[in-house]
Amino acid sequence: MSEPLISIRNLCVDYITDAGDVRACNNVSFDIGKGEVFGLAGESGCGKSTVAFSLMRLHKPPAYISGGQVLFNGEDILQYSDDRMQTFRWSEMSMVFQSAMNALNPVLTMEEQFCDVIMRHTNMTREQAVKRAQGLLEIVDIHPSRLNDYPHQFSGGMRQRLVIAIALALNPKMIIMDEPTTALDVVVQREILQKIYALKEEFGFSILFITHDISLMVEFSDRIGIMYSGELIEVAPSKQILESPYHPYTKGWVVHSRR
Numbered sequence: 001m002s003e004p005l006i007s008i009r010n011l012c013v014d015y016i017t018d019a020g021d022v023r024a025c026n027n028v029s030f031d032i033g034k035g036e037v038f039g040l041a042g043e044s045g046c047g048k049s050t051v052a053f054s055l056m057r058l059h060k061p062p063a064y065i066s067g068g069q070v071l072f073n074g075e076d077i078l079q080y081s082d083d084r085m086q087t088f089r090w091s092e093m094s095m096v097f098q099s100a101m102n103a104l105n106p107v108l109t110m111e112e113q114f115c116d117v118i119m120r121h122t123n124m125t126r127e128q129a130v131k132r133a134q135g136l137l138e139i140v141d142i143h144p145s146r147l148n149d150y151p152h153q154f155s156g157g158m159r160q161r162l163v164i165a166i167a168l169a170l171n172p173k174m175i176i177m178d179e180p181t182t183a184l185d186v187v188v189q190r191e192i193l194q195k196i197y198a199l200k201e202e203f204g205f206s207i208l209f210i211t212h213d214i215s216l217m218v219e220f221s222d223r224i225g226i227m228y229s230g231e232l233i234e235v236a237p238s239k240q241i242l243e244s245p246y247h248p249y250t251k252g253w254v255v256h257s258r259r
């Protein structure tokens with residue numbers, strides 16, 4: 001692994017329920033290197049999304065972070081004020097969720113949505129922000145003239161590329177991708193992931209990648225961490241996870257996921 005960009009140390013996240021607190025993420029520790037793609041895998045409900053949202057501090061009640069550190073370039077972002085966190089989000093670390101439609105505002109043109117993110121976080125004028133937005137569309141292979149369109153005027157694959165372009169808008173050092181292509185058909189999924197990978201090579205950001213698709217995960221991740229019941233039980237280079245998993249659960253997961 002390259003020099004770490006982010007170091008998660010003993011992260012604990014609980015959900016408050018009527019039946020008591022449920023620990024969804026238990027003492028999870030791992031690093032993601034600069035420019036590395038780190039895959040987080042495991043069966044449904046094991047805590048992957050809880051980890052992803054907690055790293056951005058976008059977890060919502062009843063979830064709360066009950067312990068640990070998230071060191072980003074050496075600073076614990078769990079200690080940041082809400083204001084500092086607002087600046088941190090999108091400019092240092094951004095996120096692409098499963099449902100692109102939910103991430104986009106249906107009543108605003110794409111130009112409004114790009115300018116909102118760019119102008120809120122930078123000193124750019126409207127004109128400069130529009131230029132930047134046009135450049136971002138080109139990066140994800142969408143014609144810049146389409147900035148005037150509304151989300152429903154794009155196909156599902158294009159919408160997901162728009163969300164990726166917004167995630168790239170402020171040149172973040174890390175992007176969290178939680179099932180970024182799950183709603184799309186297989187060919188489009190692979191195309192989009194190839195595009196993301198090429199962008200990562202060009203811009204050098206790191207990726208936390210979550211997907212249920214083991215072949216995509218192995219193909220695109222440098223290392224994979226396997227979660228089971230809120231704990232991270234194994235971390236290894238992707239090829240090793242596939243060919244010689246260490247933990248019995250990982251062995252079972254590999255066999256099951258490949259069926």
Ligand SMILES: Nc1ncnc2c1ncn2[C@@H]1O[C@H](COP(=O)(O)OP(=O)(O)OP(=O)(O)O)[C@@H](O)[C@H]1O
Nearest residue numbers: 015017022024043044045046047048049050051062
């Ligand atoms: N709103 C909630 N209230 C109570 N417990 C919750 C809530 N959301 C999640 N949990 C608990 O946290 C655990 C982890 O959920 P999480 O969504 O992080 O899993 P996941 O691995 O991302 O699942 P999936 O692959 O299905 O998205 C769940 O098993 C559940 O016990």
